[in-house]
Amino acid sequence: MEENRTKTNENKIEGRNAVLEAFRSGKPVDKLYVLDGCQDGPVRTIIREARKHDTLIQFVEKERLSQLSETGHHQGVIAFTAAYEYSEVSDMLELARKKGEDPFLILLDNIEDPHNLGAIIRTANLAGAHGVIIPKRRAVGLTATVAKTSAGALNYTPVAKVTNLKKTMEDLKKEGLWFVCADMGGETMYDLNLTGPIGLVIGNEGEGVSRLVRETCDFIASIPMKGEIDSLNASVAAGVLAYEIVRQRLPK
Template sequence: MGEKIIGFHAIEEGLKRAASGSVLYLVRGMGSNTQTLERQAQLSGKVIVKKIAKVEMDRMVDQADHRGAVLDLMVPVKGAGARIPAMSVKEFCAGLKEDDSALVLVLDEITDPQNLGAILRSADQFSVSLVIIPERRSAQANTTVVKVSSGAAHYVPLATVTNMNREIEFLKKEGFWVYGASMNGQAVYKTVFPKRTVLVMGNEGKGIGQLTQKLCDHMVTIPMTGHIDSLNVSVATGILLYEVRRQQATK
């Protein structure tokens, strides 16, 4: 088996990019709930449809909430684009032209797969150029993340790195300015973001690590007037990405 995807919207996106030999598994007797997916798979001419018992599907995805459908992408690791697009930071920078603008999102130990999935969905909507996550102490782009992102994870270039701070230093040498999200930062609407921006979002509980924070050129915050002292990291990321892209669109 290859990469397995669950979740109606994530499967729909996966079917658009699935390579020949992929398999759409459907639970027998689900009726109209899965007919749309079945038709899409048949129209692709590449995806085999197999109907199995619910107990088989439960075992296939380790009791995850599959809702009667699993897409198995039979794609080699370095194969077609059905998998989450991966690249190194150096490869990304090498592909930039001198006057290209770019927005890189660094996630410093985001541990909740639900948050990572929601962030990748926002990253797709706001055309983030690259998302960087650490190899350790971080949620990874697994089945849950793809489902929560509604398939958007398949469109966002992702770099999984062993030393995040070293990659940030490299980006700075390539002309990027680094902005970290912090409760004590400057109001985001007062901040002017340059053509090449790195946005760093911290862990759900402790925020950005001290060493990473020292690498940031500026700290920014979202002014709030509510009774709760902070936003969920995925919500805050979406707001900050919007503001960066809004400014870059006017330059």
């Protein structure tokens, strides 16, 4: 997949014209910072473009923009584009077909920490997953921090960004996939059959899997915990469940 993954040298864009051109050229913009209270025409146009592309918009004070700026000429807007290009979900299914394997996808429901996303992409690669799917809204994208934390895995593991995670799951069910999500109230993962075409759903670091996504899952898996605290970091939970899937897929 490396030939399909183009790394860019710079993922921070400053200034109104440059940011607007990024949107209009189709460059994937993950996050837009806008000076809070700025209402002039060019900025409103940029905000409209950002909403049209489902870009995460954050309104911030002037001091925050100054901290983010490297040029000193941000004009009230700074955009962060993806450090790597996104793939399509169809690319992941094709990759599984080429390898002669049942599809194994990891879906992330609003993961906001770039270190968690990078670590999960790294685990996905090592566990043989055919791709990672993330939502456009309320979630971190492929930032430089994600790329660094993935330790090179982004060169090989496709990542797709979708508008509606629930609809994507429903479409994948038509392709034969079934879904298991991680949640404390579920059945112990060792008692579940995790073989065949599968999507593993991991929830937000604080809130877990959202209700609509959880209701779309076929199974809910819980990870046995013996300590005094009751939750695992999202990337660790992804690793534990991914490798239970790996274990069950091994030839007997």
